[in-house]
Amino acid sequence: MLVLEYKVKGKQQQYRAIDEAIRTTQFIRNKAIRYWIDAPREAKINRIALNNYSTALRKEFKFVKELNSMACQAATERAWSAIDRFYGNCKSKKPGKKEFPRFQKDNRSVEYKTSGWSLHPTKRRITFTDDKGISEVRLLGKWDIHTYPVKSIKRVRLVRKADGYYCQFAVDIEVKPESRTADGELGLDVGLEFFYSDSNGHHEENPRFFRKAEKAIKHTQRQIYKKEKGKNQRRIARLRYAKKHLRVSRQRNEHALRIARNVCKLNSLVAYEALNVKGMVKNHCLAKSINDVAWTLFRRWLEYFAIKFGTTVVAVNPRMTSQKCSDCGAIVKKSLSTRTHKCACGCQLQRDVNAAINILNLGKQARDGQSRSNATGVATSTLLGASLVEQVATANVESPGFTNK
Template identity: 50%
Template structure:
């Protein structure tokens, strides 16, 4: 699948109706999760049937289209299935027990509840009882070339800068490129975003660090406009009043800060997409580290820098674009890649502050470049990597997709460009 995204231009009452529909979808998801917790042996189809019971019991839930209610129940089941799968695999630590949603930002329809204009296809009408009505789609991508039967889902998303409509289209896009005859190993880092086995280093853009001063200033502005429910107008402590509402200036400051965070995340994503496309287009085989970023960010001194680098996002795009272009992507264990010597294989212990690899055999190289060469050697030595992925695990983009025996996808939803 591919995802086409448009910005929505609508009136205020229509945007309010979208917010109510999002809250209704969140309510249905939480009710489905509670139903699973209270009843043993409940499966995905039982949750879909339970949405009809919710619609009969609550009038506001009945306003939402039946397929939208089922999509909300399927979201609950995705968290349940992930938890059950982790329990079967007996992974260490927490298994990810599903939680109730508090702040949902999207909901989706399936094949009903919406209708595209047949002439221009720049407007979409939602036909359920939520009274969203007809809204305009603003975007450069033209959905005119895709038939209505190819659109499997329509998703409404709320972000800091407005509302968006996403179309999940059931087609597969493959790019046929000439083989380059190059293989490359990538070592992710903080000084450089990555260093490859050819000696090239890519600078780390550090988008969050560059915007951190402005974000701190916006945070202080937001804090000044916050109304403490424990204090009265005179500043004296009073009995907590949960009905205290924040001012319009507070919400304006909140939106301004949220837009800045959204800008940083979009900068990081755009950089990851462009960089991953260049790497996949210029190489036939890409080898990289199978890093556990969840554990790495537990380092209190490096967590912010690791999150700002966006290693996981870059890896996801390399895997997806590698599949799209017919390239081989291999993830290898990162153990001792920075310590071993690429020339003689001897293990040279060094701290993080030591940035140059110096071995007794006379080999001297930048620490990250030497690690990338070790990563490439590990990838080429991986037994049975042809046609599958490292350790016979699916890549992150293929989770939930139906795969053929050669690893190609029958039903793949791409990242949203």
């Protein structure tokens, strides 16, 4: 599944109509969650039952009926996705909170399936045919959509972002593999000092996008509270603040994509750490830096380009990789402040490079043994600096971003 994103150009009344469709989607999702919560235990609420409930909502509320019927079903599918995730966490006995479905307050998208919209023959305009009043809007961006038949478009989503409105197309195609330029083997040790250190001794600099923009972000945040509530100047200040964060997010996405592509294009085996990032950010002293470096995003792109270039990617347990000598295997205890690995066998390496070599060795063992990793590929296309993380789609399953918002 490929996701193409275009900037939407329309009139103010059309933007207001999009906002109304987004609010209606949020209303349907929240009503579906409430319907599931209030249902008696003996009642079996599943995806089909929630879809039927959207039909009842269309009969009860006029503003819901104005939205396309399949868009209403897509809204209840979002509710079911949250419910199903909760059930799955309970069955798997996930430790901690089980992510009980919550009512949504900040929905920013409305999703159509195969009806409720029609593309212009030039494919530079799209018309939404329901009664919300969106009508025809222009699409700005690269015209990759021209190369795909309309029948292959399975979902259309309108998204509101800080810098405007976007239209995303989920196209059902098969990802075409590409050939690698080299067949090396690489171990990656991610960190905060460097974005990663590899087993060849290379250190990729940590760009620290948020840290560099933090001063400007804090300044725009202070400006919000200097404006009177309910006034237009406060709304403008909030929009300026949101744009700062959106820019940082896009910088992280593009950086992770570029680095992951280069790594997979040059190597037949890539071993990396299977880090529990969700647990690591609970350390309030390092949470900001960990979120800024975006390790999870980098891992997603590694797994995508592994499919693209036929690279084997292996996630290994990072335990003791920094303490173990990559030459003789002895354990050399060292604190985090010790940045050089020195062993009695004569091995002397930068701490992260030593860890990367150990990670590569573990990756080779996993590849040759029973615990070989199976990567999941995703497909995206970036247009007008669009956020890549929001465009992630699995190779064989519909994009979770199109069913779980």
